[in-house]
Amino acid sequence: MKPETLAIHASNLVNAATGDVTPPISLSTTFYRNENGNYPGGHMYSRVSNPNRSALENTLAKLEFGAEAAAFSSGNTAGMALFQALKPNSHIIAPDDMYWGFKKQLLTIFKGILEFDFVDQTDLNLVQESIKPNTKVIWIETPSNPLLKVTDIAGIAAIAKKAGLTTVCDSTFASPVLQNPILLGADIVMHSSTKYLGGHSDVLGGILVTAKIDEFWSDIRNVQQTGGAVPSPFDCYLLCRSLKTLVYRMKGHCENGKKIAGYLNNHPNVEAVFYPGLETHPQHNIAAKQMKDFGGMLSFLVKGGEKAANKMINKVKLFAQATSLGGVESLIEHRYSIEGPDSKTPKNLIRVSVGLEHIDDLIADLEQALTV
Ligand SMILES: *Cc1c(COP(=O)(O)O)cnc(C)c1O
Numbered sequence: 001m002k003p004e005t006l007a008i009h010a011s012n013l014v015n016a017a018t019g020d021v022t023p024p025i026s027l028s029t030t031f032y033r034n035e036n037g038n039y040p041g042g043h044m045y046s047r048v049s050n051p052n053r054s055a056l057e058n059t060l061a062k063l064e065f066g067a068e069a070a071a072f073s074s075g076n077t078a079g080m081a082l083f084q085a086l087k088p089n090s091h092i093i094a095p096d097d098m099y100w101g102f103k104k105q106l107l108t109i110f111k112g113i114l115e116f117d118f119v120d121q122t123d124l125n126l127v128q129e130s131i132k133p134n135t136k137v138i139w140i141e142t143p144s145n146p147l148l149k150v151t152d153i154a155g156i157a158a159i160a161k162k163a164g165l166t167t168v169c170d171s172t173f174a175s176p177v178l179q180n181p182i183l184l185g186a187d188i189v190m191h192s193s194t195k196y197l198g199g200h201s202d203v204l205g206g207i208l209v210t211a212k213i214d215e216f217w218s219d220i221r222n223v224q225q226t227g228g229a230v231p232s233p234f235d236c237y238l239l240c241r242s243l244k245t246l247v248y249r250m251k252g253h254c255e256n257g258k259k260i261a262g263y264l265n266n267h268p269n270v271e272a273v274f275y276p277g278l279e280t281h282p283q284h285n286i287a288a289k290q291m292k293d294f295g296g297m298l299s300f301l302v303k304g305g306e307k308a309a310n311k312m313i314n315k316v317k318l319f320a321q322a323t324s325l326g327g328v329e330s331l332i333e334h335r336y337s338i339e340g341p342d343s344k345t346p347k348n349l350i351r352v353s354v355g356l357e358h359i360d361d362l363i364a365d366l367e368q369a370l371t372v
Contacts, residue, residue: 003177004247006062011055011240025237026051047228052236057207059243060197063176064189066209068217070224071236075172075192076101077229078206082137082168082188083110084227085219090136091115093127095151097144099170100339121151122283124159131163140186141170143287146299146335146351148173148274150283153290157185166216172196175326177250179291182211193239195326199249203238205231249328249356253296256362257354263363264300269308269370271301271348296354297325299335306347308372309334313350315369318361325353330362 001009012023029046031039043049057069072078079102086092094106096118106116119130121140138160142151153169160167168188169181175196181189191197193205210217224230231239254277261275276287277294287294302309313321319332331353336345354362 003063007059007246008244010059010062011243023052023055023237023240025233027233046233047230048225050230050233050236052233052240053231056231056236056239056243059240060176060191060207060209063243063246064209065180065182066189066211067213069207069209070221071193071231071239072206072208072224073229073231073235074204075190075194075206076105078190078192078208079170080105080109081220081223081227081229082190082208083114084223085216086114086136088113089115089134091117091132091134093121093130093135093138094118095121095139095141095144095149097141097147097149097344098139099141099145099172100343102139102170121156122149124152124155127156128159131159131165135163135165137166137168139168139170141172142179143173143276143295143297145173145297146274146345146349148276148281148297148299150276150281150287150290152283152286153179153181153184153186157181157187160187161185173295173297173325174291175246175250175295177247178254178293178295182209184290187211188217194324196250196253197243197246197326198239199242199246199326199328201324201327201329203235203242205235205239250293250295252356253326253354254293256356256359257296257298258294259359260352260354260362260366261298263366264298267370269303269372271303273300274298297352298354299349299351301346302348302350302370304348304372306336309348309350311372312369316365317368318357318365319352325351327353328356330355330357 031043056071060069140151157167167186169186170190172192189209191207193207258277264270265273275298313334319330322331323333333351335349335351336347
């Protein structure tokens, strides 16, 4: 089945007793055993599995062409479960512009437990040269946050395969609609489902999808089920509901994103635009090869430095000045002030999550805000 169809039908578990077309929310934390000691419904206790979570995991596994998925209470806990499943002193090759929450986990929580290097992964030679005897994982993030750098997934996966390493791809900015890392050779795909998968800025969640069920995946599953950082049945229900419209929402995000990138690229008060769909983007050819479309995330530099960027962001009316991304409403943020003084993000950088409002209204708002 095609993604449009899968997204609508994969989570609909038919309940013969009630005949629901849409699955109910199963709030029960515990499930009946029969006389043989088995669990006829396939569930024992909700930390281990639950009908709503299984529906969500099965849908994501299908959308990402994986063998299985594991759902978590946030994107951060999904990544953390993977780090926790590594043996002590394992080495990770991470991107130099890794999502700051993961970078912070490595630098603070896993300091002294795991080893890691932050590398410019647009240079495959640098990645190759960073492999050590104890390297276990190459963690990539593409497109990246907030500079929209694009990493060659197949190129990295080939390097990893040769060295016996696991390739993990944070594919949050792309969603399963625009990019399927497993089809390009990645072993595990990670999503913050708080973003495009949820799509309405009202549910926190994270997902890991694996290409194959191996020892490492069993260790990750053990962290999920024994650690217990799992999403509630209601959160899973909300995500399954959102997934049904994912393909169509992504079409709208891409269409609006492309138009806004083009508009900003021609604006005299804009210094630079970072959007993989622009031919001037340094990795545009890789993006065109590995993505079906270029998404709704972009960032740009305002002429006149931090002061001009702050002035602009305080003038927008329709774009909500808030962090996060992937919702139906357009969001705008001054990234440096979110990331703090250690951030390498340019101080005049503004990140935009382009929503599904009418393009004319969005451009009119940017136009009045950029007029000095
Ligand atoms: C938001 C985000 C995360 C973390 O997800 P949470 O759901 O906020 O914990 C990880 N990676 C990327 C690229 C993100 O945008």
